[in-house]
Amino acid sequence: MSDHDTALLLVDIQNDFCEGGSLAVPDSNAIFDTVNQWIALAHGRGWPIVASRDWHPREHCSFEARGGPWPEHCVQDTHGAEFHPHMQLPPETVRVSKGTSFETDAYSAFDGTELEHYFRRHGIRKLVVAGLALDVCVQASVRDARKLGFDVDLLVDGTRAVDKAEGPRVLQTLEDDGVHLVRE
Ligand code: VGL
Ligand code: ZN
Numbered sequence: 001m002s003d004h005d006t007a008l009l010l011v012d013i014q015n016d017f018c019e020g021g022s023l024a025v026p027d028s029n030a031i032f033d034t035v036n037q038w039i040a041l042a043h044g045r046g047w048p049i050v051a052s053r054d055w056h057p058r059e060h061c062s063f064e065a066r067g068g069p070w071p072e073h074c075v076q077d078t079h080g081a082e083f084h085p086h087m088q089l090p091p092e093t094v095r096v097s098k099g100t101s102f103e104t105d106a107y108s109a110f111d112g113t114e115l116e117h118y119f120r121r122h123g124i125r126k127l128v129v130a131g132l133a134l135d136v137c138v139q140a141s142v143r144d145a146r147k148l149g150f151d152v153d154l155l156v157d158g159t160r161a162v163d164k165a166e167g168p169r170v171l172q173t174l175e176d177d178g179v180h181l182v183r184e
Contacts, residue, residue: 003045003047003126004046004123005123005124005125005126006042006045006047006124006125006126006127006128007042007047007048007049007050007119007122007124007126007127007128008038008039008042008047008048008049008050008127008128008129008130009050009052009109009127009128009129009130009131009141009145010035010039010049010050010051010052010087010089010129010130010131011052011109011129011130011131011132011137011138011141012052012053012054012074012109012131012132012133012137012138013031013035013051013083013084013087013130013131013132014053014054014074014080014081014082014083014084014132015079015080015081015082015083015084016054016073016074016080016081017054017073017074017132017133018084018132021073021080022071022072022073022080023070023071023073023074023162025132025133025160025161025162026160026161026162026164027160027164028132028133028160029086030157030160031130031131031132031157031158031159031160032084032086032087033157034130034155034157034158034184035087035130035131035155035158036086036087036088038128038130038155038158039087039088039089039090040088042128043090047128048094048118048119048122048124049089049090049092049093049094050093050094050095050096050109050115050118051083051087051089051093051094051095051096052095052096052097052098052109052113052115052131052137052141053074053081053083053095053096053097053098054073054074054081054098054099054137055074055076055081055097055098055099055100056073056074056075056076056081056099056100057075057076057100057101057102058075058076059102060072060075060099060102060105061102061103061104061105062099062105068105074099076100094118096109096113096115097113098111098112098113100112107136107137107139107140107141108137108140108141108143108144109137109141109144110141110144110145110148111140111144116148119150124150125149125150125151126150126151126152126153127145127150127151127152127153128152128153128155128182129141129142129145129152129153129154129155129159130154130155130158130159131158131159132159132160132162133159133160133161133162134159134160134161134162134166134167134170134171135161135162135163135166135167135170136162138154138159139170139173139174142154142174142177142179143174143177146177146178146179151180152174152178152179152180153179153180153182154171154174154179154180154181154182155182156171156181156182156183157183157184
């Protein structure tokens with residue numbers, strides 16, 4: 001198989017979005033088997049691996065204390081903002097930070113990061129995507145990827161929704177948008 005044009009994109013797999021975190025996604029710890037299998041596969045095939053992280057300054061506009069929709073989460077350089085230790089990232093993983101401005105939020109890994117340029121420079125046309133949360137940052141990232149013309153495989157077992165009831169609807173919407181849903 002020729003797959004020199006494929007990259008693995010892991011969205012926001014950080015302590016605060018996992019079980020025990022301040023914005024814990026239900027059942028999120030169930031994603032690690034799939035995530036780590038695909039990291040190993042990507043590593044073996046020499047695909048670029050990109051891990052995005054939500055990386056907010058203190059008093060970010062998305063926090064409830066500022067009138068935003070979310071509890072405080074992923075504050076820069078705190079434990080909650082660290083990549084979850086169960087995710088076995090190889091050293092050459094490209095880390096991308098987003099949501100770093102005080103007054104602007106960024107759900108998509110492409111928003112304000114110039115990640116598109118990194119993929120283009122490496123001749124990437126296809127993305128395999130997993131991460132948290134399905135109904136927030138994974139959805140936004142995948143929609144942007146489709147708008148930018150990337151082929152997208154979404155790892156259904158490697159993602160979970162914050163609002164559990166939203167999960168199936170989001171998957172359907174993404175599939176309608178041309179995303180390939182991969183169930184192991
Ligand atoms: C996210 C809520 C707030 C996410 C980020 O990564 O899905 N969700 N900020
Ligand atoms: Zn956030």
